[in-house]
Amino acid sequence: MKVIIQRVTEASVTINHKEVASIEKGFLVLLGIVNEDTKEDIDWLCRKILGLRVFPDENGVMNTSILDVKGQIIVVSQFTLHASTKKGNRPSYIKAAKPDVAIPLYKTFIKHLEELSQMQIQTGEFGADMKVSLLNDGPVTIIIDSKNKM
Template identity: 55%
Template sequence: MRAVIQRVTYAKCRVNEKITGEINQGLLILLGIEADDTIEELKWLAKKVIQLRIFGDENDLMNKSLQDINGNILLISQFTLFAATKKGNRPSFIRAAKPDTAIPLYEKMIQELESGLGKKIATGVFGGDMKIELLNDGPVTIIMNTKDKDNF
Protein backbone atom coordinates (compact mmCIF):
# COMPACT_ATOMS: atom_id res chain seq x y z
CA MET A 1 0.00 0.00 0.00
CA ARG A 2 1.29 3.42 -0.83
CA ALA A 3 -0.07 6.68 0.56
CA VAL A 4 0.62 10.29 -0.25
CA ILE A 5 -0.45 12.25 2.82
CA GLN A 6 -0.95 15.99 2.53
CA ARG A 7 -1.68 18.31 5.43
CA VAL A 8 -4.44 20.60 4.16
CA THR A 9 -6.39 23.66 5.18
CA TYR A 10 -9.23 22.29 3.04
CA ALA A 11 -9.76 19.66 0.36
CA LYS A 12 -12.68 18.54 -1.75
CA CYS A 13 -13.39 15.90 -4.37
CA ARG A 14 -15.79 16.30 -7.29
CA VAL A 15 -17.12 13.61 -9.61
CA ASN A 16 -19.33 14.78 -12.48
CA GLU A 17 -19.49 18.27 -10.92
CA LYS A 18 -20.91 16.82 -7.68
CA ILE A 19 -18.93 17.12 -4.43
CA THR A 20 -18.44 13.60 -3.05
CA GLY A 21 -16.20 14.52 -0.14
CA GLU A 22 -15.07 17.74 1.49
CA ILE A 23 -13.03 18.60 4.59
CA ASN A 24 -11.59 21.55 6.38
CA GLN A 25 -8.32 21.19 8.34
CA GLY A 26 -6.89 17.71 8.18
CA LEU A 27 -5.31 15.24 5.79
CA LEU A 28 -5.86 14.47 2.14
CA ILE A 29 -4.74 10.87 1.62
CA LEU A 30 -4.13 9.50 -1.86
CA LEU A 31 -4.13 5.71 -1.45
CA GLY A 32 -2.70 3.19 -3.88
CA ILE A 33 -3.40 -0.48 -3.27
CA GLU A 34 -1.02 -3.14 -4.58
CA ALA A 35 -2.14 -6.62 -5.62
CA ASP A 36 -0.52 -8.38 -2.63
CA ASP A 37 -1.44 -5.89 0.11
CA THR A 38 -2.81 -7.33 3.36
CA ILE A 39 -5.22 -6.32 6.10
CA GLU A 40 -2.28 -6.16 8.52
CA GLU A 41 -0.53 -3.57 6.32
CA LEU A 42 -3.76 -1.64 6.02
CA LYS A 43 -4.24 -1.53 9.80
CA TRP A 44 -0.63 -0.43 10.31
CA LEU A 45 -1.01 2.38 7.79
CA ALA A 46 -4.35 3.59 9.19
CA LYS A 47 -2.96 3.74 12.73
CA LYS A 48 0.22 5.47 11.59
CA VAL A 49 -1.69 8.12 9.63
CA ILE A 50 -4.02 8.95 12.51
CA GLN A 51 -1.13 9.24 14.97
CA LEU A 52 1.25 11.23 12.74
CA ARG A 53 2.26 14.37 14.62
CA ILE A 54 2.39 16.82 11.73
CA PHE A 55 0.17 19.62 12.99
CA GLY A 56 1.51 22.68 14.78
CA ASP A 57 1.34 23.19 18.52
CA GLU A 58 1.30 26.54 20.37
CA ASN A 59 5.00 26.98 19.45
CA ASP A 60 4.30 26.12 15.79
CA LEU A 61 6.21 22.84 16.12
CA MET A 62 4.83 19.66 14.54
CA ASN A 63 3.73 18.01 17.78
CA LYS A 64 0.01 17.39 17.27
CA SER A 65 -1.78 14.56 15.54
CA LEU A 66 -5.03 14.52 13.61
CA GLN A 67 -6.77 13.38 16.80
CA ASP A 68 -5.24 16.23 18.83
CA ILE A 69 -6.65 18.89 16.51
CA ASN A 70 -9.95 17.10 15.82
CA GLY A 71 -8.94 17.08 12.15
CA ASN A 72 -10.58 15.40 9.20
CA ILE A 73 -9.60 13.00 6.42
CA LEU A 74 -10.41 12.97 2.72
CA LEU A 75 -9.44 9.54 1.34
CA ILE A 76 -8.96 9.16 -2.41
CA SER A 77 -8.19 5.87 -4.17
CA GLN A 78 -5.38 6.32 -6.68
CA PHE A 79 -4.05 3.28 -8.52
CA THR A 80 -1.59 5.49 -10.44
CA LEU A 81 0.62 5.55 -7.33
CA PHE A 82 1.86 2.17 -8.59
CA ALA A 83 2.76 3.39 -12.07
CA ALA A 84 5.82 1.62 -13.48
CA THR A 85 7.70 3.96 -15.81
CA LYS A 86 10.96 2.06 -16.39
CA LYS A 87 10.20 0.97 -19.95
CA GLY A 88 8.85 3.29 -22.61
CA ASN A 89 6.76 6.37 -22.04
CA ARG A 90 3.39 4.85 -21.21
CA PRO A 91 3.07 3.91 -17.52
CA SER A 92 2.18 0.34 -16.66
CA PHE A 93 -0.15 -0.31 -13.74
CA ILE A 94 0.43 -4.05 -13.47
CA ARG A 95 1.37 -3.78 -9.76
CA ALA A 96 -1.87 -2.03 -8.83
CA ALA A 97 -4.58 -4.26 -7.38
CA LYS A 98 -7.53 -5.08 -9.60
CA PRO A 99 -10.91 -3.72 -8.42
CA ASP A 100 -12.07 -7.06 -6.98
CA THR A 101 -9.11 -6.92 -4.57
CA ALA A 102 -8.75 -3.16 -4.20
CA ILE A 103 -12.37 -2.19 -3.47
CA PRO A 104 -12.73 -4.35 -0.33
CA LEU A 105 -9.36 -3.07 0.96
CA TYR A 106 -10.32 0.54 0.21
CA GLU A 107 -13.62 0.05 2.07
CA LYS A 108 -11.76 -1.57 4.98
CA MET A 109 -9.39 1.41 5.07
CA ILE A 110 -12.40 3.74 5.37
CA GLN A 111 -13.65 1.66 8.33
CA GLU A 112 -10.23 1.62 10.02
CA LEU A 113 -9.73 5.36 9.65
CA GLU A 114 -13.24 6.10 10.92
CA SER A 115 -12.80 3.76 13.87
CA GLY A 116 -9.40 5.21 14.78
CA LEU A 117 -10.50 8.81 14.33
CA GLY A 118 -13.87 8.30 16.01
CA LYS A 119 -15.85 9.98 13.23
CA LYS A 120 -16.80 9.71 9.58
CA ILE A 121 -14.24 10.52 6.93
CA ALA A 122 -14.82 12.02 3.49
CA THR A 123 -14.05 10.00 0.36
CA GLY A 124 -13.89 10.13 -3.38
CA VAL A 125 -15.47 7.53 -5.66
CA PHE A 126 -13.41 4.41 -6.28
CA GLY A 127 -12.53 4.29 -9.98
CA GLY A 128 -14.25 7.61 -10.64
CA ASP A 129 -12.89 10.49 -12.69
CA MET A 130 -12.20 12.66 -9.67
CA LYS A 131 -11.25 16.32 -9.55
CA ILE A 132 -9.40 17.16 -6.34
CA GLU A 133 -9.09 20.68 -5.00
CA LEU A 134 -6.90 21.39 -1.99
CA LEU A 135 -4.88 23.96 -0.14
CA ASN A 136 -1.71 22.21 1.03
CA ASP A 137 -0.79 23.57 4.45
CA GLY A 138 2.93 24.10 4.97
CA PRO A 139 3.33 22.51 2.49
CA VAL A 140 3.55 19.21 4.32
CA THR A 141 3.49 16.09 2.14
CA ILE A 142 4.59 12.65 3.34
CA ILE A 143 4.82 9.48 1.28
CA MET A 144 4.46 6.13 3.02
CA ASN A 145 4.81 2.62 1.65
CA THR A 146 3.82 -0.37 3.74
CA LYS A 147 6.43 -2.54 2.00
CA ASP A 148 9.06 -0.20 3.46
CA LYS A 149 7.66 0.15 7.03
CA ASP A 150 11.08 0.05 8.65
CA ASN A 151 11.88 3.47 7.16
CA PHE A 152 8.73 5.10 8.52
Protein backbone atom coordinates in the same frame (compact mmCIF):
# COMPACT_ATOMS: atom_id res chain seq x y z
CA MET B 1 -0.25 -0.22 0.18
CA LYS B 2 0.98 3.26 -0.48
CA VAL B 3 -0.40 6.62 0.64
CA ILE B 4 0.34 10.22 -0.07
CA ILE B 5 -0.82 12.36 2.82
CA GLN B 6 -1.23 16.07 2.29
CA ARG B 7 -1.89 18.38 5.21
CA VAL B 8 -4.56 20.76 3.97
CA THR B 9 -6.50 23.79 5.08
CA GLU B 10 -9.25 22.67 2.70
CA ALA B 11 -9.88 19.90 0.20
CA SER B 12 -12.77 18.63 -1.87
CA VAL B 13 -13.68 15.93 -4.38
CA THR B 14 -16.03 16.56 -7.30
CA ILE B 15 -17.55 13.91 -9.59
CA ASN B 16 -19.60 14.96 -12.64
CA HIS B 17 -19.65 18.58 -11.42
CA LYS B 18 -21.11 17.50 -8.04
CA GLU B 19 -19.11 17.91 -4.84
CA VAL B 20 -19.08 14.56 -3.02
CA ALA B 21 -16.60 15.36 -0.23
CA SER B 22 -15.29 18.49 1.41
CA ILE B 23 -13.14 19.19 4.47
CA GLU B 24 -11.39 22.04 6.15
CA LYS B 25 -8.24 21.47 8.24
CA GLY B 26 -6.98 17.91 7.97
CA PHE B 27 -5.56 15.32 5.59
CA LEU B 28 -6.17 14.47 1.99
CA VAL B 29 -5.07 10.83 1.74
CA LEU B 30 -4.41 9.34 -1.69
CA LEU B 31 -4.46 5.54 -1.39
CA GLY B 32 -2.89 3.02 -3.78
CA ILE B 33 -3.44 -0.72 -3.34
CA VAL B 34 -1.53 -3.74 -4.70
CA ASN B 35 -2.55 -7.42 -4.73
CA GLU B 36 -0.22 -8.30 -1.86
CA ASP B 37 -1.82 -5.83 0.57
CA THR B 38 -3.45 -7.24 3.69
CA LYS B 39 -5.43 -6.18 6.74
CA GLU B 40 -2.10 -5.86 8.55
CA ASP B 41 -1.03 -3.21 6.01
CA ILE B 42 -4.33 -1.42 6.61
CA ASP B 43 -3.96 -1.44 10.38
CA TRP B 44 -0.34 -0.28 10.28
CA LEU B 45 -1.06 2.54 7.81
CA CYS B 46 -4.17 3.76 9.61
CA ARG B 47 -2.32 3.94 12.92
CA LYS B 48 0.63 5.67 11.25
CA ILE B 49 -1.63 8.27 9.60
CA LEU B 50 -3.51 9.05 12.81
CA GLY B 51 -0.28 9.26 14.82
CA LEU B 52 1.66 11.52 12.45
CA ARG B 53 2.71 14.64 14.33
CA VAL B 54 2.64 17.15 11.47
CA PHE B 55 0.35 19.86 12.82
CA PRO B 56 1.85 22.81 14.68
CA ASP B 57 1.70 22.96 18.46
CA GLU B 58 1.42 26.19 20.45
CA ASN B 59 5.07 26.97 19.61
CA GLY B 60 4.61 26.46 15.88
CA VAL B 61 6.52 23.15 15.92
CA MET B 62 5.05 20.19 14.00
CA ASN B 63 4.27 18.16 17.11
CA THR B 64 0.54 17.36 17.13
CA SER B 65 -1.54 14.75 15.32
CA ILE B 66 -4.75 15.01 13.34
CA LEU B 67 -6.56 13.62 16.38
CA ASP B 68 -5.04 16.34 18.60
CA VAL B 69 -6.26 19.14 16.30
CA LYS B 70 -9.63 17.46 15.61
CA GLY B 71 -8.93 17.54 11.89
CA GLN B 72 -10.87 15.88 9.10
CA ILE B 73 -9.85 13.31 6.47
CA ILE B 74 -10.72 12.63 2.84
CA VAL B 75 -9.52 9.31 1.36
CA VAL B 76 -9.26 9.02 -2.42
CA SER B 77 -8.35 5.81 -4.23
CA GLN B 78 -5.47 6.30 -6.64
CA PHE B 79 -4.10 3.31 -8.54
CA THR B 80 -1.55 5.55 -10.28
CA LEU B 81 0.54 5.60 -7.08
CA HIS B 82 1.84 2.20 -8.18
CA ALA B 83 2.85 3.32 -11.67
CA SER B 84 6.08 1.93 -13.03
CA THR B 85 8.03 4.26 -15.30
CA LYS B 86 11.09 2.08 -15.83
CA LYS B 87 10.46 1.45 -19.53
CA GLY B 88 9.42 4.11 -22.00
CA ASN B 89 7.25 7.12 -21.30
CA ARG B 90 3.90 5.43 -20.79
CA PRO B 91 3.48 4.32 -17.14
CA SER B 92 2.55 0.72 -16.44
CA TYR B 93 -0.04 0.07 -13.75
CA ILE B 94 0.40 -3.70 -13.63
CA LYS B 95 1.28 -3.62 -9.91
CA ALA B 96 -1.97 -1.86 -8.96
CA ALA B 97 -4.65 -4.22 -7.68
CA LYS B 98 -7.67 -4.83 -9.89
CA PRO B 99 -11.07 -3.66 -8.55
CA ASP B 100 -12.10 -7.12 -7.28
CA VAL B 101 -9.14 -7.00 -4.86
CA ALA B 102 -8.80 -3.25 -4.37
CA ILE B 103 -12.40 -2.29 -3.59
CA PRO B 104 -12.78 -4.55 -0.51
CA LEU B 105 -9.40 -3.38 0.80
CA TYR B 106 -10.31 0.27 0.11
CA LYS B 107 -13.58 -0.11 2.04
CA THR B 108 -11.83 -1.92 4.88
CA PHE B 109 -9.20 0.84 5.05
CA ILE B 110 -11.89 3.53 5.38
CA LYS B 111 -13.87 1.57 7.97
CA HIS B 112 -10.76 0.88 10.05
CA LEU B 113 -9.67 4.52 9.87
CA GLU B 114 -13.15 5.53 11.09
CA GLU B 115 -13.05 3.02 13.94
CA LEU B 116 -9.61 4.09 15.13
CA SER B 117 -10.22 7.83 14.77
CA GLN B 118 -13.86 7.94 15.89
CA MET B 119 -14.54 10.36 13.03
CA GLN B 120 -16.46 10.14 9.80
CA ILE B 121 -14.04 9.74 6.92
CA GLN B 122 -15.08 11.40 3.67
CA THR B 123 -14.21 9.73 0.39
CA GLY B 124 -14.17 9.98 -3.32
CA GLU B 125 -15.69 7.18 -5.38
CA PHE B 126 -13.57 4.19 -6.31
CA GLY B 127 -12.87 4.13 -10.05
CA ALA B 128 -14.65 7.41 -10.80
CA ASP B 129 -13.18 10.30 -12.76
CA MET B 130 -12.68 12.66 -9.83
CA LYS B 131 -11.56 16.25 -9.62
CA VAL B 132 -9.62 16.76 -6.41
CA SER B 133 -9.00 20.28 -5.12
CA LEU B 134 -6.80 21.12 -2.18
CA LEU B 135 -4.96 23.89 -0.47
CA ASN B 136 -1.81 22.21 0.83
CA ASP B 137 -0.86 23.63 4.22
CA GLY B 138 2.85 24.15 4.74
CA PRO B 139 3.24 22.55 2.25
CA VAL B 140 3.32 19.24 4.09
CA THR B 141 3.25 16.09 1.95
CA ILE B 142 4.21 12.68 3.34
CA ILE B 143 4.58 9.45 1.34
CA ILE B 144 4.26 6.15 3.21
CA ASP B 145 4.55 2.64 1.79
CA SER B 146 3.44 -0.20 4.08
CA LYS B 147 6.03 -2.45 2.41
CA ASN B 148 8.82 -0.20 3.76
CA LYS B 149 8.10 -0.37 7.49
CA MET B 150 11.72 -0.81 8.45
